[in-house]
Amino acid sequence: xxxxxxxxxxxxVQQYLTGEEGIKTITNxxxxxxxxxxxxxxxxxxxxxxxxxxxYSHYDAVFKxxxxxxxxxxxxxxxxxxxxxxxxxxxxxxxxxxxxxAGGIAALESAPKGRKKSPMPVAENNxxxxxxxxxxRSREELIAEVKRLRLEVAYIKKYNALVQAKAQSAQQKAQIxxxxxxxxxxxxxxxxxxxxxxxxxxxKQALAVSxxxxxxxxxxxxxxxxxxGRYGYRRIMLALRNKGEWLNHKTVQRLMQELGLKSCVxxxxxxxxxxxxxxxxxxxxxxxxxxDKPNQKWVTDVTEFNVQGEKLxxxxxxxxxxxEIIAFEMARRPVFALVSQMLKKAIVKLSPDEKPLLHSDxxxxxxxxxxxxxxxxxxxxxxxxxxxxxxxxxxxxxFFGTLKSEFFYQEKFxxxxxLEQGIVDYIHYYNHDRIKLKLKGLSPVQYRTQPLST
Numbered sequence: 001x002x003x004x005x006x007x008x009x010x011x012x013v014q015q016y017l018t019g020e021e022g023i024k025t026i027t028n029x030x031x032x033x034x035x036x037x038x039x040x041x042x043x044x045x046x047x048x049x050x051x052x053x054x055x056y057s058h059y060d061a062v063f064k065x066x067x068x069x070x071x072x073x074x075x076x077x078x079x080x081x082x083x084x085x086x087x088x089x090x091x092x093x094x095x096x097x098x099x100x101x102a103g104g105i106a107a108l109e110s111a112p113k114g115r116k117k118s119p120m121p122v123a124e125n126n127x128x129x130x131x132x133x134x135x136x137r138s139r140e141e142l143i144a145e146v147k148r149l150r151l152e153v154a155y156i157k158k159y160n161a162l163v164q165a166k167a168q169s170a171q172q173k174a175q176i177x178x179x180x181x182x183x184x185x186x187x188x189x190x191x192x193x194x195x196x197x198x199x200x201x202x203x204k205q206a207l208a209v210s211x212x213x214x215x216x217x218x219x220x221x222x223x224x225x226x227x228x229g230r231y232g233y234r235r236i237m238l239a240l241r242n243k244g245e246w247l248n249h250k251t252v253q254r255l256m257q258e259l260g261l262k263s264c265v266x267x268x269x270x271x272x273x274x275x276x277x278x279x280x281x282x283x284x285x286x287x288x289x290x291x292d293k294p295n296q297k298w299v300t301d302v303t304e305f306n307v308q309g310e311k312l313x314x315x316x317x318x319x320x321x322x323x324e325i326i327a328f329e330m331a332r333r334p335v336f337a338l339v340s341q342m343l344k345k346a347i348v349k350l351s352p353d354e355k356p357l358l359h360s361d362x363x364x365x366x367x368x369x370x371x372x373x374x375x376x377x378x379x380x381x382x383x384x385x386x387x388x389x390x391x392x393x394x395x396x397x398x399f400f401g402t403l404k405s406e407f408f409y410q411e412k413f414x415x416x417x418x419l420e421q422g423i424v425d426y427i428h429y430y431n432h433d434r435i436k437l438k439l440k441g442l443s444p445v446q447y448r449t450q451p452l453s454t
Contacts, residue, residue, distance in 0.1 A: 174203030
């Protein structure tokens, strides 16, 4: 049984990915081996939460050899390769490499489990067995060996063409066998693929049926790539419907699983609370995260980004009517001007009769007298979350999670300037192009302007 639960692994990895603490600090805090923790981080970055969950780890000889070939061909380390293929044991590759060099692919076959049978007694024979080499073997034996090796090589090539990082399914094995059937005997192919004959014929019949979702899969893959892996199956379903393809959400989910398309996951955020350093406003919003019209209820907060030791802070305002980002400001430090400038940009967009409620957490910037004066001067009503309760500002928290999982954690940034421009581009995409389920498959701007066009 695993010493650490999946939830524990996930929490400490997310704590590290916030950038606030290093590996040494976290491993000392929880008493974790650094090498083990680094494997957790690599697995999470490669496979998400599933990379931290328990996994049944039985691998056939063909899979083992394909892993070794991938490592050798791409000049990867053992740590990089185990993370790529989601192999949990750090010593597996070393063992497989030793076995393969000593005895070829046959040595990679897993030993049968259970107690070994006692050998049958044999009559004493003082004649030492002759060593078997290529010179003493018959021509027929050598030809059979060559055929077997050719089959192994052909099978592995087909295997690598079909799957890169996951164990083969029965359907994939059957497809390989069908493609190699004209070159090799069926019995040998089934033995190499470790595929029962009945399963092969069942999969052969299934493959013969034309794929009625082929066109949908093409559109689905294009949509997934267009949105850089940010859309899960629900948004993909709506995007397909906007293109005239009406499919059940479960069908879309199944097709995405078949294609190996998985949307990204998110880890956590920076907190701006520093205790009471001004006046705390009451929680007027009371988690009523909906509005009847634009500019009726706004929410705001501050979040932090870390690029190679440099930090960037973002302060946006979000309209609860349609989830649109009304205005935002960025700065290298979480100073008061960050929030003040953001508020000025948002207020400019209001008509004289619009006086929205503005809800925030108890961040020190929002407690300042100057901030309250800015609100009062334009007739805006201030509301604050309860102390330490992020759920009171859940919509803003959700936006930050989406921004980081769909954009920040998917890119590699070399400078703060590059990150700033990327945030500007993403917020434009979020407002104008990113469809939302609760907005009936429209983007925030499309939803806001829709009544005007009708």
